[in-house]
Amino acid sequence: MRLKSAALFVFLWYVVAFFTELPHPHEVAEKFFYLLFTPEPVLGKTLLEHAWASLLRVIFASLVAFSIAIPLAILAGWNRSLGEILMPAIEAIRPIPPLAWIPLAYIIFAPFPNTVQVSQIFIVFVGAFFPCLISVFDYARNVPGEFLEMAKVFRASDSLILKSIIVPHSLQGIMTGIRIGLGVGWMSIIAAEMIATSGEGLGYFIMTMYQVGGRVAEIVAGMAMIGVVGYIMNWLLLKAERLVMPWR
Amino acid sequence: MALIVEGLKKSYGSLKVLDGVTFSVDEGEFLCIIGESGCGKTTILKIMAGIEKADSGRIVFDSEGRIGFVFQDDRLLPWKTVYENVMFAVKATGLEVNTQAVREIIDLVGLSGFEDYYPKQLSGGMRQRVGIARALAVQPDLLLMDEPFASLDARTRERMQEELLRIVGGKTVVFVTHSIDEALFLADRIVIFSPRPARVVRTVEVGLPKPRDRASQEFAELRGELYRSFDLYGRK
Numbered sequence: 001m002r003l004k005s006a007a008l009f010v011f012l013w014y015v016v017a018f019f020t021e022l023p024h025p026h027e028v029a030e031k032f033f034y035l036l037f038t039p040e041p042v043l044g045k046t047l048l049e050h051a052w053a054s055l056l057r058v059i060f061a062s063l064v065a066f067s068i069a070i071p072l073a074i075l076a077g078w079n080r081s082l083g084e085i086l087m088p089a090i091e092a093i094r095p096i097p098p099l100a101w102i103p104l105a106y107i108i109f110a111p112f113p114n115t116v117q118v119s120q121i122f123i124v125f126v127g128a129f130f131p132c133l134i135s136v137f138d139y140a141r142n143v144p145g146e147f148l149e150m151a152k153v154f155r156a157s158d159s160l161i162l163k164s165i166i167v168p169h170s171l172q173g174i175m176t177g178i179r180i181g182l183g184v185g186w187m188s189i190i191a192a193e194m195i196a197t198s199g200e201g202l203g204y205f206i207m208t209m210y211q212v213g214g215r216v217a218e219i220v221a222g223m224a225m226i227g228v229v230g231y232i233m234n235w236l237l238l239k240a241e242r243l244v245m246p247w248r
Numbered sequence: 249m250a251l252i253v254e255g256l257k258k259s260y261g262s263l264k265v266l267d268g269v270t271f272s273v274d275e276g277e278f279l280c281i282i283g284e285s286g287c288g289k290t291t292i293l294k295i296m297a298g299i300e301k302a303d304s305g306r307i308v309f310d311s312e313g314r315i316g317f318v319f320q321d322d323r324l325l326p327w328k329t330v331y332e333n334v335m336f337a338v339k340a341t342g343l344e345v346n347t348q349a350v351r352e353i354i355d356l357v358g359l360s361g362f363e364d365y366y367p368k369q370l371s372g373g374m375r376q377r378v379g380i381a382r383a384l385a386v387q388p389d390l391l392l393m394d395e396p397f398a399s400l401d402a403r404t405r406e407r408m409q410e411e412l413l414r415i416v417g418g419k420t421v422v423f424v425t426h427s428i429d430e431a432l433f434l435a436d437r438i439v440i441f442s443p444r445p446a447r448v449v450r451t452v453e454v455g456l457p458k459p460r461d462r463a464s465q466e467f468a469e470l471r472g473e474l475y476r477s478f479d480l481y482g483r484k
Contacts, residue, residue: 150323152299153315154386156340164336168327247327247366 023217032221042212045200047225053200054193055229057117058185061124065181069133070174077140078166090133098127098188102195120192127188132177139173140166171245179237186230202226249313249389249420250275251296256305258291265291267445268305273390275310278413278421280431283441283482289424292446293317293392296422313389314341316382320395322375324367330354330378331363334385341386350385356415357381373404380415391416393423397430406462409433413458428474432467433460438474440482449481 010025017024023031035047043050076083105119112118143166151161193203202222209218242248251273258266265288273279283289294300296307297317316337324333334350354363357377367375376396383391397405409430425431431438432454440450452474456466 146319146321146323147325149299150317150319151340153297153317154337154340154382155342156336160336160340164328165325168325171327245327247368 021216023220027217028220031217032224035221043208050200050202050205051225051229054189054202057120058124058189061121062128062182062185065125065128066132066178069129070136073133073136074140074166074170077137094130098123099191101126116196116198123192124185124188128181128185131184132181135177136170136173139170143169175241179234182233190226250310252308254306256302258302264445267447269446269448271439271448273420273422276418276420278434278436280435280438281424281441282426282431282438284443285426287441287444288446290394293394293424297392314386316384316386316388316391318379318383318393318396320398322379324375324378326367329364329366330359333378334382337382338385353381353385373400391419391421395425428478432471440478442481443484450477
């Protein structure tokens with residue numbers, strides 16, 4: 001089935017490429033595998049190096065985002081009144097796309113020597129933070145009352161309830177939140193890299209290839225790399241869910 | 249532990265659930281409460297367990313003590329193994345953590361070898377055994393059981409009843425059920441509740457020695473009498 005789907009995709013690609021500027025699949029594939037390990041002359045880096053640079057930014061920014069979002073969401077889900085204060089504010093900020101924060105980020109982070117880098121990290125932070133927070137909150141708030149009643153019958157302390165019931169019940173939300181947060185973070189970094197000079201990174205690579213004269217094969221090879229990395233991240237995290245939650 | 253329940257009243261909004269319920273439980277007695285579904289049996293247990301408050305009336309215990317609770321649905325934490333689920337109650341109650349004692353209780357309910365299984369991997373009957381083990385692990389002075397076998401198939405249910413008597417030994421037990429047969433097999437004394445709002449309409453001493461023979465003449469006679477009483481007082 002996957003093979004059929006891939007074949008259909010390549011076929012449609014050829015059809016579209018026949019009528020447009022889009023490079024043919026075999027040209028892109030050739031460029032892609034060539035640039036994977038051979039530095040592209042303008043920026044002097046391989047595709048893998050660009051991908052790694054982008055990935056490092058995403059991982060760092062997402063880790064910061066998750067380590068704030070997860071505890072906050074669990075507390076807000078557990079403590080009704082905290083949730084009622086916090087969540088409307090979150091809901092109001094959440095629809096603002098991460099990229100809309102860029103100009104503001106430049107101003108806020110102007111005092112830093114590496115304003116662009118810090119701003120990019122911040123954009124990814126914004127992108128990763130909200131999906132994770134919402135996902136975890138949803139689970140933490142909806143812990144079945146039966147479990148809590150059982151815990152009360154046996155006189156469990158709040159800390160034991162938190163550790164043995166709220167957090168494990170929220171684990172599905174945590175895993176989903178991490179997966180979606182990383183996905184959004186990955187999209188955000190590519191876009192952020194396109195807007196500002198950052199020396200390396202897939203978004204920067206694609207934009208540079210465009211600016212030096214519309215080198216479509218390189219551009220599409222870069223896009224393919226974005227897709228490959230995003231797919232692998234998602235796949236790895238889905239695998240991790242099984243390991244983290246053996247009871248499912 | 250012995251206790252007296254005195255004139256308990258409870259309403260949820262305009263819905264009157266308990267209407268002055270009075271009965272006593274003796275030390276070491278196995279007491280069954282029978283009544284129609286929704287008559288307030290579970291509410292009584294929750295008040296005894298201290299997780300609900302009565303509007304009026306009181307429960308007088310003859311001593312301080314721990315309470316074990318077995319739920320109708322098993323209420324096992326799906327992310328914890330059999331062993332961890334039992335251990336949860338031990339930790340919650342604040343008892344000293346004794347690995348060996350927990351293993352012995354799991355063995356007592358017939359689940360040795362299944363300590364590391366997750367609830368999802370167990371049958372309904374096995375999950376209820378874990379629920380019983382969890383309640384026993386707190387070394388309860390009073391064991392409250394809320395229709396624990398209601399969702400089991402008939403054969404498993406009878407086997408669990410037989411084993412339950414062995415497992416609980418001489419503990420004080422209050423066991424809620426809507427099955428007359430179950431009450432008759434287990435109980436030293438049976439309290440019949442009226443339909444909601446609940447009052448005690450009759451108390452029956454079951455004089456038969458245990459273990460009881462479900463096929464015996466005396467069992468059948470008592471069952472007939474109980475059914476008549478229940479039809480007379482326990483139903484709408």
